[in-house]
Amino acid sequence: MFDFLKKKSKKHLLGAPAAGKAVSIKEVNDPTFSEEILGKGVAVIPSEGKIYAPADGEIGMVFDTLHAVSMTTDYGAEVLIHVGLDTVKMNGEGFEGHVKAGDKVKKGDLLLTVDLEKVKAAGYDIITPMLICNTGDYAAVEAMAGKEVTAGDDVLSVEEK
Template sequence: MNEKGERLMFGLFHKKEQKALELGAPVSGQAVPLQEVSDPTFGGEILGKGVAVRPTDGRIYAPADGEITLLFDTLHALSMTTDTGAELLLHIGLDTVALKGAHFKAHVKTGDKVRKGDLLLEADLKAIREAGYDVITPMIVCNTDHFAEVKAVTGAEVTPQDTVLILTSK
């Protein structure tokens, strides 16, 4: 029986409550749809759904509580798994792997536990732009298929911890 006194057969007609996880902006700037990223791997959602930020500041923060699963040697990107199981890729700029770590400073390492809002990386956006690179910063949910919905919150200036992605569990 449910709260209305209705009999439920094996729970078949009981609607499962969907839980949402809100991910904060990894950097201050303009939140934009992933499709605005000129790199087809990101813009075409090949790695998964997500959001991008056109950064105004080079400080990159944890969008949720979790663990750093990989900090690239070149410091241009990192992956993390949130405490709720979302596998995220944060990629600072496009083709910035070619900088081989120049203009980046890490504040975390692989295996570190982080809390939402912790400083992860710093990037010298001016130097990166002067070197000829786009600094747009995609945040991808690599295990998109584990969620019923991945919704980007775009069209606004954001600061770290402002919600930019809402993940609804299956």
């Protein structure tokens, strides 16, 4: 009866894109990510090479080198998942894409697979930042880091203005 008095929650939770350890974005050894130049977020040190959709939405772009994927959630957050650091230099070797631009995805859908051992053997860090590129459109973007996660566990909170 008094539903109009209830404030609708404007907070959205994004799941971990991979199983592993969720860490602060500040721990990423690349200033583009650690200084939040591309947006606020969280990072996961993956324990397995499967990258999943953190929320329902639409794939914006899958990089030709398959090291990164962008998507827009159903509520408008522009998400970038970047597998490893400088992995663009691998030219897709060890990476396999499972989605393409324009695909609609649900939280938990498989986006990419990556051979983590191949990435490490090539000398690259496997830490996987997940950013909200349109951070300025939100009142708050907060990481839930410092814990072991399975893919899909809540790691990022996005609060609408």
